[in-house]
Amino acid sequence: xxxxxxxxxxxxxxxxxxxxxxxxxxxxxxxxxxxxxxxxxxxxxxxxxxxxxxxxxxxxxxxxxxxxxxxxxxxxxxxxxxxxxxxxxxxxxxxxxxxxxxxxxxxxxxxxxxxxxxxxxxxxxxxxxxxxxxxxxxxxxxxxxxxxxxxxxxxxxxxxxxxxxxxxxxxxxxxxxxxxxxxxxxxxxxxxxxxxxxxxxxxx
Numbered sequence: 001x002x003x004x005x006x007x008x009x010x011x012x013x014x015x016x017x018x019x020x021x022x023x024x025x026x027x028x029x030x031x032x033x034x035x036x037x038x039x040x041x042x043x044x045x046x047x048x049x050x051x052x053x054x055x056x057x058x059x060x061x062x063x064x065x066x067x068x069x070x071x072x073x074x075x076x077x078x079x080x081x082x083x084x085x086x087x088x089x090x091x092x093x094x095x096x097x098x099x100x101x102x103x104x105x106x107x108x109x110x111x112x113x114x115x116x117x118x119x120x121x122x123x124x125x126x127x128x129x130x131x132x133x134x135x136x137x138x139x140x141x142x143x144x145x146x147x148x149x150x151x152x153x154x155x156x157x158x159x160x161x162x163x164x165x166x167x168x169x170x171x172x173x174x175x176x177x178x179x180x181x182x183x184x185x186x187x188x189x190x191x192x193x194x195x196x197x198x199x200x201x202x203x204x
Contacts, residue, residue: 001127002097003027009120010107038089045081049073060155061162065141094135101128130168137161 007018042064050073059066064082068075101124108120137160 002100002131005124005127006100006104009104009123034089038085041085042078042082045078049075049078059158061158063141063158066154090135090138097131130165133168134161134165137165 004019007015011018046067049068049071051070052072055070057066057070064078068078068082071078104120104124108117108124111117111120137157141154141157141161
C-alpha cells in the first residue's frame with residue numbers, strides 16, 4: 001500500500017507502468033515468502049523445547065509468546081530469535097514504509113493548490129492510521145514483558161492487529177472506489193423500503 005501511494009502521488013504519470021499486475025504479484029509473493037521465512041525461523045527452535053504440566057493457552061490465538069510461556073524448559077534462545085526477527089522484519093518493513101511516506105509528504109508539500117494538498121493527504125491519511133494501529137499494537141504485544149497482569153491486555157491488542165487492522169484496510173480502500181460505493185448505495189436503497197414495511201407491519 002505504501003508503494004501504491006508513493007507511485008500515485010510522487011509519479012502519477014507512470015502509475016500504470018510501475019504498478020502493473022505482475023509487479024503487484026511479485027510484491028505480494030515477496031511479502032508471503034518473508035512471512036514464511038520468519039515463521040520457520042521461529043518455529044524450528046520450538047522443536048527443542050519441552051512442554052509439561054499446563055497445556056492451556058490463555059489467549060485467543062496460538063501465538064509464539066503464548067506458546068513459549070507454557071514451556072518448562074529454557075526459552076531464552078527462543079525469545080532472542082523472536083526479538084531479532086521482530087526487529088529485522090517489522091522494523092525493516094516499517095522503515096521502507098516510513099521512507100516512502102517521507103517522499104510522499106515532501107511531494108504533497110510542493111503542491112501549490114490547497115485543494116490538491118488536501119486531496120493527497122486524505123488519500124494517505126486512512127492508510128497511515130491503519131499502519132499506526134498495526135505497528136503500535138504489534139510492538140506492544142511482542143516487546144512488552146510477558147506477565148500475568150498483562151494477559152487481558154494481550155488479548156485485546158492481538159484482536160487489534162490480527163483481526164481489526166487487516167479488516168479495515170480493504171474496507172477503507174473499497175469505500176474510496178466509486179463502483180463499490182454506488183453498489184452499496186443501491187443495496188441500502190433496496191433494504192430501506194423493506195425495513196420500513198416491516199416497521200409499519202409491527203406498528204399495526
